[in-house]
Amino acid sequence: MVQAQSPARPIASINPATGQILKTFLPLGDSELEARLELAWRTFGSYRHTTFAERAAKLRRAADILGAGREQYARLMSAEMGKTLTSALAEIDKCAAVCHFYAEHAAGYLADQPAQTDAQKSFVRYQPLGPVLAIMPWNFPFWQVFRFAAPALMAGNVGLLKHASNVPQSALAIEAIFQQAGFEAGVFQTLLVGSERTARLVADERIKAVTLTGSEPAGRSVAATAGQHLKKTVLELGGSDPFIVLPSADLAAAAATAVKARMLNSGQSCIAAKRFIVVEAVADRFEQLLVEHFRALKVGDPLLADTDIGPLATEAILTGLDAQVRSSIERGARVLVGGGRLAGAGHFYAPTLLTDIPKDSPAYSEELFGPVASLFRVKDLNEAIDLANDTAFGLGASGWTNEPDEKARLIEAIDAGAVFINAMVKSDPRLPFGGIKTSGYGRELGREGILEFVNIKTVWES
Structure with a gap:
């Protein structure tokens, strides 16, 4: 039973390009939240016995609904968190793709696996755990949810979404998509509640597992409660x-990709390239290319097709980023491009490139969540690897070289959950995604992702 909670303030959807309040919602009351938790638990009792074929048919319908409404959903994301329309449309397409992927592959991933033992018969069976709480961020309002929901629902679990409080309309739209696709109401529900109620949700005995994408402090808090x-x-x-970037790299291709990799989602991405580490022999040329690309970026209305950088999602994010940049400059970092927030309405920050970054500055050790890049010069591959690993994080890494030995060394030596060679880091339904160190643990996507929330049951028959 969820404990009584004092009245919470309304949840607001605010357009970050204008500061305009689009819509407000009252958080769920205690009785409403209790009813949703109980519905999830009751629904799991029957949904777990549905067939893969039944689940897959509904998930494919969800993909069709996404495709039919892609413009509507994309515009909703742009209005609610500032994502450019171009990237929002691509996000909807990717959500449809992950639905199709797990609709096709879940049955194979979760089929009984025979084992060779001295038993008469032995095998491994994969069974759902129950209601899974998904605590999701605002930066990819649809994709983060669908990459959890598609495998979780195909495995026979039910989902409860506690989305970021600044994207309530996206959260409700996703719930509606699953219901329109034919899933029972209790299979996927959105919980419009504030973060102060998360711990009670995690502790509720009906919730059997939790997935969170977000900040390190949020992860520590949720992990601690779940651990208890x-x-x-x-x-x-x-x-x-x-x-x-190593000397044998195609510098033009590397620089063009570098800008895309950094400015993905206006720089508000955990897997955006943030630290550009360039060997001295090619550093001048690469810096020149980066500066040219940064200066060419267009900041403005996210709904316009030629906009490269939209607003940051909230005033707090903008203020925090600006403080990190200013602190880095005060400690000795040099600004090559940009360096501050833009005047006028909305949460806009200039595309910024910093270099000569001292070790005691935020730009060296902290995550900069916005259109700000840090450029470092190193003497050789060994120094590049040392600097790449000199961080508390370990999510992804991109390496640029045409030398086979250097490719092999980067793949082996970089401490990260993913290493991409001559390409920008991205998530792909066909491959596991996740990090190490303070970037978290566990995996989403691929076969590994669907196995995270199942009971891997050993069966032995004599």
């Missing part, structure tokens, strides 16, 4: 991904 109740968690937290 011995519940499985998957955490995808922050990142400060290195982007290493």
